[in-house]
Amino acid sequence: MGLTSNSSGLNLLRESFNIDSEKANAVIALAGNPNTGKSTIFNNLTGLKQHTGNWPGKTVTQARGYYTHQGDEYTLVDLPGTYSLLANSSEEQVARDFICFAKPDATIVVVDATNLERNLNLVLQVAELTDNIILCLNLMDEANRKKIKIDIEGLEKDLQMPVIPTVARDGIGLDDLKDVITDIVTEKIKVEPTIIQYSPKLEAAISQIEPDLEYILQGRMNARWLALRLLEGDKTILESMEAYYSEEIIKDINAKLEGEVKASGVL
Numbered sequence: 001m002g003l004t005s006n007s008s009g010l011n012l013l014r015e016s017f018n019i020d021s022e023k024a025n026a027v028i029a030l031a032g033n034p035n036t037g038k039s040t041i042f043n044n045l046t047g048l049k050q051h052t053g054n055w056p057g058k059t060v061t062q063a064r065g066y067y068t069h070q071g072d073e074y075t076l077v078d079l080p081g082t083y084s085l086l087a088n089s090s091e092e093q094v095a096r097d098f099i100c101f102a103k104p105d106a107t108i109v110v111v112d113a114t115n116l117e118r119n120l121n122l123v124l125q126v127a128e129l130t131d132n133i134i135l136c137l138n139l140m141d142e143a144n145r146k147k148i149k150i151d152i153e154g155l156e157k158d159l160q161m162p163v164i165p166t167v168a169r170d171g172i173g174l175d176d177l178k179d180v181i182t183d184i185v186t187e188k189i190k191v192e193p194t195i196i197q198y199s200p201k202l203e204a205a206i207s208q209i210e211p212d213l214e215y216i217l218q219g220r221m222n223a224r225w226l227a228l229r230l231l232e233g234d235k236t237i238l239e240s241m242e243a244y245y246s247e248e249i250i251k252d253i254n255a256k257l258e259g260e261v262k263a264s265g266v267l
């Protein structure tokens with residue numbers, strides 16, 4: 001069990017994202033490309049019990065709400081629509097930071113079934129950051145209308161994650177979605193998604209720094225994912241870590257890794 005499993009520490013982090021730690025129920029995030037039906041799902045699940053405001057320090061709107069399923073209450077967070085999690089915009093940074101630091105108990109990536117290839121990019125990025133991922137294949141009515149056939153079982157097998165087809169506008173498939181969320185939160189199912197393997201040179205560089213990161217992070221964040229960000233020279237993740245973690249962790253990362261990241265020769 002890493003430090004993030006320490007509930008008071010995690011609750012403090014979640015509070016910084018306006019998540020009510022008093023409620024202490026499971027937190028579910030809705031991620032996805034713009035216009036894929038996230039808010040439609042959010043509204044359907046939460047009804048009128050929703051709160052809106054801005055994300056801390058950003059003008060990006062935050063919506064969070066609650067729903068009950070099989071007797072348990074869930075907090076649902078509607079993340080801004082993004083094509084990636086590489087923090088190139090405020091929206092991407094909000095989505096990335098929420099998944100990274102508020103550590104939702106499950107993240108649903110809502111994808112447009114008529115545009116699967118483009119949407120899968122974000123699915124693979126989220127899978128690098130968290131194991132607790134569900135792919136929601138929305139707009140299935142549009143896909144059927146366009147005669148697009150999707151091999152759902154094949155997709156589940158290739159991605160090693162639950163895939164739920166939905167027509168959110170008509171409420172179709174949303175009960176299945178809630179069932180899978182519950183299965184993940186109650187650990188009835190354990191998801192271990194397929195992770196992208198990079199070039200041998202990059203994989204060698206990752207293996208060089210990942211163990212140290214693993215040691216420093218103590219389960220707070222996915223070490224392989226952070227290794228990739230450091231290797232590509234992403235400063236925004238260090239800034240966010242400064243905002244959400246203690247100074248010691250940042251100092252350790254800077255001290256232990258500056259040499260190693262450079263020595264890996266990837267930069």
Ligand SMILES: Nc1nc2c(ncn2[C@@H]2O[C@H](COP(=O)(O)OP(=O)(O)OP(=O)(O)O)[C@@H](O)[C@H]2O)c(=O)[nH]1
Nearest residue numbers: 033034035036037038039040081138139167168169
């Ligand atoms: N045909 C069809 N339309 C849908 C479905 N789900 C949502 N929509 C429509 O798609 C449009 C976009 O839905 P939103 O829920 O606003 O999408 P979003 O992902 O929240 O969009 P952003 O917040 O801009 O990223 C709306 O007009 C919805 O009514 C669906 O399953 N089928």
Ligand SMILES: [Mg+2]
Nearest residue numbers: 038039040078
């Ligand atoms: Mg929306």
